[in-house]
Amino acid sequence: MRFDVAHFASAGFRNDPYPTYAAMRREAGPYWVPHVCGLRGSWMVTRYDDVAQVLRARQTSKMTNPNGVRRCPYEHCLSAQDPPVHGNIKAAMLEGLGAQRVAEQAPAVERIVDALLSPILARGAGDFVAEFTTPLPALLLSELLAIPEGWHARFLEWTPLVLAGHDMSNEKGRDHAAALAGVTQLARMLVAQRRAVPGDDLVGAMVRACDEDGAMSEDQLVGTLVLTMVVGYETTASMLASGLWLLATRGDAYRRVCLDPRRLPSAIEEVLRYESPVQRVTVRTLTAPMTVGGVRIEAGEHVTAIVGAANRDPDRFDDPDRFDIDRQPNHHLAFGVGIHACLAQSLARLQARIAFERLVARAPKLSVIDPKPCWRPTSGAVRGLARLAISVG
Numbered sequence: 001m002r003f004d005v006a007h008f009a010s011a012g013f014r015n016d017p018y019p020t021y022a023a024m025r026r027e028a029g030p031y032w033v034p035h036v037c038g039l040r041g042s043w044m045v046t047r048y049d050d051v052a053q054v055l056r057a058r059q060t061s062k063m064t065n066p067n068g069v070r071r072c073p074y075e076h077c078l079s080a081q082d083p084p085v086h087g088n089i090k091a092a093m094l095e096g097l098g099a100q101r102v103a104e105q106a107p108a109v110e111r112i113v114d115a116l117l118s119p120i121l122a123r124g125a126g127d128f129v130a131e132f133t134t135p136l137p138a139l140l141l142s143e144l145l146a147i148p149e150g151w152h153a154r155f156l157e158w159t160p161l162v163l164a165g166h167d168m169s170n171e172k173g174r175d176h177a178a179a180l181a182g183v184t185q186l187a188r189m190l191v192a193q194r195r196a197v198p199g200d201d202l203v204g205a206m207v208r209a210c211d212e213d214g215a216m217s218e219d220q221l222v223g224t225l226v227l228t229m230v231v232g233y234e235t236t237a238s239m240l241a242s243g244l245w246l247l248a249t250r251g252d253a254y255r256r257v258c259l260d261p262r263r264l265p266s267a268i269e270e271v272l273r274y275e276s277p278v279q280r281v282t283v284r285t286l287t288a289p290m291t292v293g294g295v296r297i298e299a300g301e302h303v304t305a306i307v308g309a310a311n312r313d314p315d316r317f318d319d320p321d322r323f324d325i326d327r328q329p330n331h332h333l334a335f336g337v338g339i340h341a342c343l344a345q346s347l348a349r350l351q352a353r354i355a356f357e358r359l360v361a362r363a364p365k366l367s368v369i370d371p372k373p374c375w376r377p378t379s380g381a382v383r384g385l386a387r388l389a390i391s392v393g
């Protein structure tokens, strides 16, 4: 069986990518796919051990165009850096996104969650995606980065277009370029704002690291802020929507978390494993030959890790296609692993915990009106629902 890029863009794959992943896992360790993400071709790895090996490997680079001209700050962002620059930028970001800083966000998350839930509860029904999972991470990020209210609507419109850019046709590619220019302008404005009024927040820590310590260039600073806006919002929204859909439609999962909310942390990990919001991480380029799943991959070749497939690998997880809120152990790879692993995973988990705690407390009778899920059209990098009609009565 061979799969190509058209298959990954098909409605069948979008609705249920898991049979494809199972076939890829069975057939080969690394699986060659021509023309992925604008690159000439890439090995795709789907088995848990192979994905973990690639993500942890030192002989990989995220700088897909190390000697070429980089066209915009986004191409200089944290995620496109190798050590030592990568470590410098990450250290500055962790000043604003470390465990203590994230814990301090709890009251803000509670306030936003309650404000978003109240109108849905008053009406007895609503679209959970439009009214809750989309605005929650966007509003929190806006507070975290001090994005002025006048920019909120454009921020919401632009960031999914930037994230989906590599998946899209030429026509949509133009939307991507315009959206990327807009988010870049917003990031420059946030930096200027923080230079005018210094602060101790995430942007303040990054501006200081750039201006005082020389830890990153202006393009790396602006590009990493663009990255944060782009990856921080849609991923979290996807986790929340897939999470509620799974809890409300898989057996008595929702009732069980209502009866005992202490089950929520383990239920959230199972949501992240079962419907991983980031299904496919950004491409790595090998800097030295490496043997993966019995296949030698040469230096200069590209490798793409499909964490959504690794998280359903039967060699790692018992009965992997079963949604089990009590699953233990559950060492999923939904946030990646290695030096590029998500540095804001505690912020994502905080939002999920508070959102579901408030939901089960305030809407114990919640149900999904149409249990057939409607997945957003992408060719597989980020997986999330387009809408989710719920009744809370």
Ligand code: HEM
Pocket (backbone or CB within 6 Å): 055, 078, 079, 080, 090, 227, 228, 231, 232, 233, 235, 236, 239, 276, 277, 278, 281, 282, 307, 333, 334, 335, 336, 337, 339, 340, 341, 342, 343, 344, 345, 347, 348
């Ligand atoms: C459920 C929500 C989220 C998921 C599933 C997720 C997943 C991931 C994954 C898989 C990676 C690794 C990519 C790779 O190895 O190429 C990553 C990296 C990253 N994530 Fe997240 N993420 C989430 C939320 C967030 C949030 C809320 C933020 C920021 C506010 C964020 C910021 C980042 C950044 C900056 C990186 C790059 C790290 C690096 O290259 O060192 N993520 N994320």
